[in-house]
Amino acid sequence: MGSRRVDRAVLAAPFSHICRETDKRPDDPVLASPAMSARADVAPRSDPLGNLHPVRRTIRYYVARVVAAFLTRTWLRFDVEGRDRLPAGPAIYAFNHLSWVDPFALMATLPLRPRLSFFGPKEEDMRSSGRNRVMLWTGSAIPYKPGKNDLLEATRRVGAVIGKGGVLAIAAEGRIGAMEDHLLPLNDGAAYFALRSRVPLVPIAINGTTWLRFGARVRIRIGEPIAVDGRPDRAAVEALTAQLAARLGDMLADAPSAPRTGRIAAWMTERFNEWPEGSRDAALAAQCSALATGTQERAEAV
DSSP: OGGGOOOHHHHTSSSHHHHHHHHHOTTOTTTSOTTOOTTTTSOOTTOTTTTSOHHHHHHHHHHHHHHHHHHHHHHOEEEEEOGGGSOSSOEEEEEOOOSTTHHHHHHHHSOSOSOEEEEEEEOSOTTSSHHHHHHHHHTOEEEEOTTOTTHHHHHHHHHHHHHTTOEEEEETTSSOOSOTTOOOOOOSHHHHHHHHHTOOEEEEEEESOSSOOTTOEEEEEEOOOBOOOSOOOHHHHHHHHHHHHHHHHHHHTTOOOOOOOOHHHHHHHHSSOOOTTSSHHHHHHHHHHHHHHHHHHHHHHO
C-alpha cells in the first residue's frame, strides 16, 4: 500500500545535514537527552516571543488550551481511543494531517500535562496569517523557515521543549493530505527528533477532519509508543520512519471517507488549508496517482 512506503527522496531532506552534523557532535549538551537541558531556558534570538515572561507564557498556554477545547468541542464531536497509551513524560507525537484544524483538535483532546508544543508551521513570517498569529500568541509553535536555513536552531528549540519535560507534536507527512485512509510519504523529522532526544515516538491517527461540518465526528486514535534506541544516523532514522509509517497506515486503514460538506462548511474547511498542488482536487489526483503507481510497482515485483 502506498501509505506503507517511505519515500527516500523525502527522507533525504530536510534533516540529512543535521544528521551529518550530529555525527560530528555526539555529545551535544542541548539535545543529547532530556536531562541535559542546560540551555533549555535560553530562547533563540529569532523567537518572536523570546522575551515573554515564563509566567505570561504559561498563562497563554492554558488559556489557549481551554479556548481550543471549548471552540472545537462546540463545533466537533471527538472520540479518543488509547489515551492511556500516552507516556507520562517527554515524547514525540507524530500525527497524520488532514486539515488546518488538526492541531486545535489535539489541543482540545490531549492532556494538559505534559506541556504540548507543535513543530511548525513552515513559514518565513509567523505573522503572515491569522492562523499563524494564533499559534504564535500561544507560544506553543516551533516554526521554521521554508529555506530550511534555521533547522538547527529549530532543533535546539525542540531539545529545550523535551528538556523541560514537554511533548512535541509534529505532522508526520509535513503537509496536508487529501485522503482519510492513506498517508502521504512521511518526512523524517519525527523519527529524527525522537532518536535525537531519546524519547518514545507516539503515532496518532486523526480521522474526520477532511471536511468540517457542525457536529461532525472526529476520531483520534493513539497508538502504542515506539521505543527508540541508538544514534540518529541515516539508517536509524529511515528504519524508524518506516516503522512509524506502517503503524499509522494500519491505524488509518479502516477510516471512512468524509462526505463533502455544503458551501459554508466547505469554505470553513478550506479557509486555512494550504495545498502545494494549488487545490484539493489537484492534491487528491496526485495522491491517487501515487497510490496507483505504488500498487503497480508492487504487482510487477511479485
